[in-house]
Amino acid sequence: MAEGAVTGRAVARGVLLPLALAQFICSFAGSNMNVMINDMSRDLNTTVQGIQVAITIFLLVMAAFMIPGGKLTDRYGRKRCFNVGLVVYAVGALLSAAAPGLGILILGNSILEGIGTALLIPPVYILATMFFTGVTSRARAFGAISAAGGIGAATGPLIGGLITQAISWRASFVFQALVIAVIVLLSRRSVEDPLPADPTRQFDVRGAVLSAVGLILLVTGILAADNNLLVMLVLIVAGVLVLVWFFASVRAKERAGQEPLLSTQLFRNRTSNLGLVTQNAQWLMLMGTSFVVAAYLQVARGYNAIQTGVIFTAATVGVLLSSLAAQRLAQRRAQRTLIVTGFVVTCFGIGLLIALVRLSPSPWALAPGLFIIGLGVGVMLTPSVNVVQSAFPEAQQGEISGLSRSVSNLGSSLGTAIAGTVLVAGLAATPGRNYALAMVVLAVVGIIGAIVGSMLPANRPAGAPASA
Structure with a gap:
């Protein structure tokens, strides 16, 4: 009996690594281009707005096709969709690496990588739900995967900046393809479908x-x-x-x-609806902040990719620290408390980013604000995912996983689109004012997220099923 339990835990750990790594690289892809704005716009003969459009389309394609991607897992199987998504993503990454202009970059990065992500991410959360059935183990699995996503988004500027400065921005896409190859090798034996596909399911x-x-x-x-x-x-x-x-x-x-495509029953669960709103707001703030700060530093202050990326180390450290503490926090605090606290802390970090950039010309003046934003985001990512996924039985995991990821990625694309548009509109003429205005917009989203989070049920243990 004990030996079987040990074997089961070993299998579960083997499944979790490629799933978490897949979430990491997809989140990494959403933020790493932010530090390459000057290099890419120069090499591809385009503008800052052109790169913003490419980033936003990538995030938008993910959001637009995530729901169909989740639905396809029921018809063709979780493992098959996961593998096809990995292949499409890798092809898109390699095409982006060789892009001669903005059009090919959009085809490779924005469309193919976006579609690949939409196919492979829903199986990540569905398989985690199926493999980790216990309350504690499922909360831990979601914690690891969500933390990997947060770390990927936070380290994207740093790793992307290092690769760009040492080799080229094109090498960053080759790096993504190599990570995909590692995921394929890791998942070949460990990731299997717990349930057979149903080819008769309608699409x-x-x-x-x-x-x-x-x-x-x-x-x-x-x-x-x-x-x-x-x-x-x-x-x-x-x-x-x-x-x-x-x-x-x-x-x-x-x-x-x-x-x-999507059952209206998914929207009859009040707890899940509130959780989805918090997910959207979290990723809107995270990706919006990443784009605004990176674009401001490169265009307004003239920093290169590595200088910009290093500054984002503060956010990476913040996400890592709060993610490592996520399990202990979940055992001691209600998920509502963690979500609201995360939004409040993140808004405080945005306030510091606005205040300190005006008080000091040093790029390190941004570090405290980015560090606190990382802490806040790391605290609230996991409970928001767990609130939504645990609100539905296994039979609906394909649908809710697709909807959940779609809502999150829609938040990412809205963050880059809304805050990025506010910034880029007058970046050359009034960079300081437009930077502050863009950050205020993100802070308002955070306040809304905190209010919505406060409406979630209180005193519910992490991973416990939500009530409708």
Whole structure:
């Protein structure tokens, strides 16, 4: 009996490593380009806004296709979708490394890597839910995977800066492909599907197209804000209308007894809904801060990739420290408390970033604020994921995993689009003012996140199922 338990734990650890590494590299890809803005825009003959668009499209493609990606796991299997996603991602990374211009970069990084991520990330959380069935073990698994995502986003600027300065920005994409190769080797024997695929499961093609188009129009409208207000309004309204059409299509399929892309039952769980909002806000703040600070330092102050990346070490240390303490914190504090505390701490860090950059010309004036932001984000990432995933049974893990990751990545793309647009709009003329305004926008999102987090149920042990 004891030997079987030991074997089971060993298998679980073998599964967890490639899953966490997959989340790490996908989060890394979302932030590492931030320190390459000057190098990439010069080599590809484009502008800061061009690189912002490439980063935002990558995050947006992930968000748009994450729900269909989660749904495909039921039809074709978790392991198969995971492997296909890894291959598509690697092809996109290598294509990006050889990109002669912005168009090929968008094809490789923004589209192929984005689609690959949308295919491989839902299986990460579904497999974690299936392999780790106990309350404590599941909370620990989600903690490790979420921490890997936070560390990937935080170390993206540092590692990307080191690689760019030592070799080239193109080598950063080769690095991503090499990590994917390691994940493939690690997962070959350890990651297996606990449940067989069901090829008879329906796939809502119309719903997938409508949801993707709606999200793309919405975020594209935000990106157009600094160019043409009329275009912005048209795109945003069109996006909202398409999303309304999507939900009407879902309701029609449910009434007809067919299986839609996304069950409306997922939105009837109040705890999960609140958790999804906090996830969106967390990633919006994290990725928005990463882009704004990196762009400001490079364009306004003229720092190179390595100088910019080193400054982000403070955020990396903050995420690492709070992630290492996540399990102990979860045992002592309610998940609501951790989420609210994380938002409050992160907002305080943003306040420091605004104040200290005005008081001192030194780049290290940003370190305290970035460190505190890292602490805050690390504290709240894991409980938000656990609140959402644990609110549903295994039969709905494919759907909720896709929805959860879609909401998080939509937050990432909105962070880069909204805060980035505020910054880039007047970066050359009034860099200090636009930097402060962009950070204020992110702080407002944090305040909203804290308010929503305070509405979550209190005194619920980490990993316990949420009530509807």
